[in-house]
Amino acid sequence: MKGTVPNCMQSLVIHRFGESQWKRSLAAAGLAASTDYSAQADVDDGEVLALIRGIGEANSLAPAEVMQAFGKYWSSVYAPVIYQSFYEAPKSTREFLLGLDAMHIALTRILKDVQLPRFTYEWQGENHLVMHYRSIRNMVGLMPGMVTGLGIHFGDAPKVWLEGNAVHIVFNESPAAPAPL
Ligand code: HEM
Known part of the structure; x- marks a missing residue:
């Protein structure tokens, strides 16, 4: 899928929880600490799902809560810009x-x-x-x-x-x- 979705997740985690929680989320998802999503990239769907799980694990949120937070941030903060x-x-x-x-x-x-x-x-x-x-x-x-x-x-x-x-x-x-x- 287009990198715009994981790019938005990255922006949400960094703004809400900080850079260190983003690194922890990547680690929990089994992804390299240097991972940095651009909106133009193509990202494997499985990686996006792993990221949702990783963000949840690192920030004590259920996957459904991560999806809810993502959706709200997408429509009211990220996409309007x-x-x-x-x-x-x-x-x-x-x-x-x-x-x-x-x-x-x-x-x-x-x-x-x-x-x-x-x-x-x-x-x-x-x-x-x-x-x-x-x-x-x-x-x-x-x-x-x-x-x-x-x-x-x-x-x-x-x-x-x-x-x-x-x-x-x-x-x-x-x-x-x-x-x-
Ligand atoms: C300006 C607003 C929006 C833009 C520009 C946009 C654009 C996109 C893009 C580029 C993707 C990635 C698809 C891919 O890479 O193949 C996507 C996925 C998705 N969009 Fe939108 N979208 C917008 C708003 C919404 C809204 C408001 C909803 C729901 C109410 C929605 C539902 C979805 C869903 C569920 C996906 C996940 C992919 C899937 O299920 O196949 N989008 N969107």
Whole structure:
């Protein structure tokens, strides 16, 4: 997978826990102390999973807590800077998520050798969205944290939970009113 995901994990651990905890995380993951991820690199999926385990072990967090922390940091701290342009149009978590599948498709045209997840959308009520996740990977566990992070960015705190590969989101706000004629 693209180095942007482990690069974000590295930034999270260094900013939250410090450089020494990053070195300990690498050691616990069985990786060289000199490992330094660039966003452009290609990193083996197994290495990313080992890193999630290593970060957890070194910082006394369960893997699910690491994924939650990663997702929140990705959507509210890292991506708004690195991928600023994607945050310009959407005004809410709802709007961002409804554009997410198209956004990932657009990235396939820009980045070489990416295997991005795809989403289909199902409404179970005016404010209850189900996003069905499909990917060659099984990283749906990253999604609740990423959605929560969008809620932090947009300040609209949706509820989110997983049922298998279905991500349930309940929005607090009403859908945007149509623009006046
Ligand atoms: C500006 C925002 C975003 C950008 C630019 C972006 C881009 C990317 C990129 C480059 C990857 C690595 C894929 C690869 O190397 O093959 C990735 C993976 C992923 N993205 Fe996004 N993404 C964004 C937001 C989100 C959000 C908000 C979610 C979920 C709510 C999401 C869900 C995922 C998941 C689950 C993966 C892990 C890989 C997989 O499951 O196959 N992304 N994304």
